[in-house]
Amino acid sequence: MNSLDLLTFARGPALTAALCICVFGILLRLFEIYSLGRKTDLAPGRTDSPGSGWKTVVSRSIPPQGMVQRDPVTYIAGYVFHIGLLFAIFFFAPHIELIRDVLGIGWPALPSPVIDALTVAAILALFVLLAHRLVNPVKKHISTPGDYLAWTLTLLPLLTGYLAYNHLLLEYTLMLALHILSAEALLILLPFTKLFHTISVFISRWYNGDMFGRRGVAS
């Protein structure tokens, strides 16, 4: 098997399988979370707080006052990583072509060097966060193997994408195949690891906001 054969495998059966497992897993977990059910709230809402859930979706995406100063590494590196990753995934021309082919929708791309810079920022932020996780006693204590797995799964597509684009380490075709395969590994494990927050983050924020709203806590 040469590099192009591996790329053909990555773009063919591997991609189909990864997408199917990802979609299957996401649906399964959403049903699972929903079917856990909640006890009927017999108490009347303490305040009339319409839209509390939606407000929390926004408010929890912004750092609470004083928290950036208190834990700058987690907040700043966290934002840099998430924004870099989001742009690298959704605004790189070849990625948009993939989405257009699968979902039939597309949008304009950003220039490749901009994506390249954001990718570097995201990779550096990931390493800063890993170092912080290992150095900070609290973070280290609450870290599980699942956290390190999620970190690796996220790093690999970014790193191989960067190496492929810049023609580093391995020849382009092989690195591109590895990049696609690493993204497929991410897709396959996304529903079954903490990476599921990609899907559940706004659902849980809405739920928390709504629940707190009913109990009289301002969002």
Add this chain to the structure above:
Amino acid sequence: MAKRQAYPAGTVGEGLTRHGIRRRDFLKFCTTVAASLGLSPAIAATMASAIAAARRQSVIWLSFQECTGCTEAITRSHSPTLEHLIFDLISLDYHHTLQAASAEAAEHAREQAMKDNAGKYLVIVDGSIPMSNPGYSTIAGISNYDMLIATAKDAAAIIAVGTCATSGGLPKANPNPTGAVSVGDVIKNKPIINIPGCPPIPTVMTGVLAHFLTFGKIPELDALGRPKAYYGETIHDRCYRRPFYDQGKFAQSFDDEAARRGWCLFKLGCKGPVTYNACATTKWNDGVSFPIQSGHGCIGCSEANFWDAGGFYKALSMPLSPVQGSLGAAIAAGAAVGVTVTWFNRSKKGAARASHQKMTVDDLKREEK
């Protein structure tokens, strides 16, 4: 006026003199070849004297399962440029399409060349070798496999020309009805230079020959046996449209405004990023153009198994085949299993609730003994 150098009969120099080719023109040719191979221009003079003094290299050209496109390329593109002289640099002792002899006389020419130049002749092969049934492709009643084995036995080296010979090409494409294989799959004990392409660039074919004639050895090759001088970089990296890729400027169709402005053809399926060849620098037809310059994306013809690597008009980042059907099935399966799990959880809760026994304060009282 400088005295013209006299070369012994049968040498390349003698052939050049006979055709009225001046040394200056020949040096120019050698400089071009040296440059295309990435060698110092200073080597041109050495190259010229080495080639001129050499006996014309005996070459046996074998054509198996092929379309003659490689021969078309090497002949047409070189005429009338100086490069057609390569046919005077070599003694082409056997070539179906180009030789005048036919039938037994043709086969005799091959056998004679093999006998006279044992251990020294070059074998050029275009086309793949059918292994399912030797009858799929024969020449003078000899199967391609037998002819390749017999001819390669005393060859100095083999040059596999075209993607069919280097990796099986179109005949090997799924479902490979003839069991086609490449030259490298059959011959294991001879140096093989792969010059893939469908067809390969003529200058690359002649350049590799010139290199062999000059240095008497094969050039530096990559993992697929291709000369690094020509296959060291991707089309994409040398493409004049590359800046548009970097700027995110793409043609959306073959005749839109972006295409007319010469923007990148990535979205139209160009395989330049994963294709190692010299098209973007050497170009075709005496440096006139190459496919991307004429408005069509690269199809990746110099890569092994490129016929099975997805549609020519699908962007490199797209899935090979439609995934919507499979995704629909995955959604249905996910929903079905999810509903089942929900039902199971709910019924478990319901059963727990039903079997719940209420306790009273009396039940909690400790029984006094």
